[in-house]
Amino acid sequence: RFSLPLFPNASAEFAPIAMWLGVIGIFYGAWMAFAQTDIKRLIAYTSVSHMGFVLIAIYTGSQLAYQGAVIQMIAHGLSAAGLFILCGQLYERIHTRDMRMMGGLWSKMKWLPALSLFFAVATLGMPGTGNFVGEFMILFGSFQVVPVITVISTFGLVFASVYSLAMLHRAYFGKAKSQIASQELPGLSL
Secondary structure: OOOOOOOHHHHHHHHHHHHHHHHHHHHHHHHHHHHOOEHHHHHHHHHHHHHHHHHHHHHHOOHHHHHHHHHHHHHHHHHHHHHHHHHHHHHHHHOOOEHHHOOOOOOOOOOHHHHHHHHHHHHHOOOOOHHHHHHHHHHHHHHOOOHHHHHHHHHHHHHHHHHHHHHHHHHHOOOOOOOOOOOOOOOOOO
């Protein structure tokens, strides 16, 4: 571990390694998120993937990338927290976190699926959300310094879309895959 302000020379030497570790983290987190059947673990691996962008931003030394990293950390913290809360609400109603036992919940609950959709598209970085702003500030700031790493890490945004939409599809669409998921369930009360 290197603290950038305390060890600037060591951090500069370590920067290429750290940025490549960020790229690996983006793709590893995305791959592991997509492979999960437990919805809570899927959400946890999204954090690994998104923090890869933050790691790249920190070691580029670009002011724009730094600002993007701050926005990304705040926005991802809010969207991931929202997904974790909704995951807990889902577990409270159907008593499982296994997405293989879900499905067909969109028409069975009120408010919960729509809020899940909102936070999932925020997580994948849809334009108009804070995640989009943070990720693109990171990418634009990083491209000036390390264009190859930036171009490769951009494909991580595609994978973020894949695992976020796959989570929604497995949990809320299709046929109900368990007895509990086929019943009418209480939605969120206001």
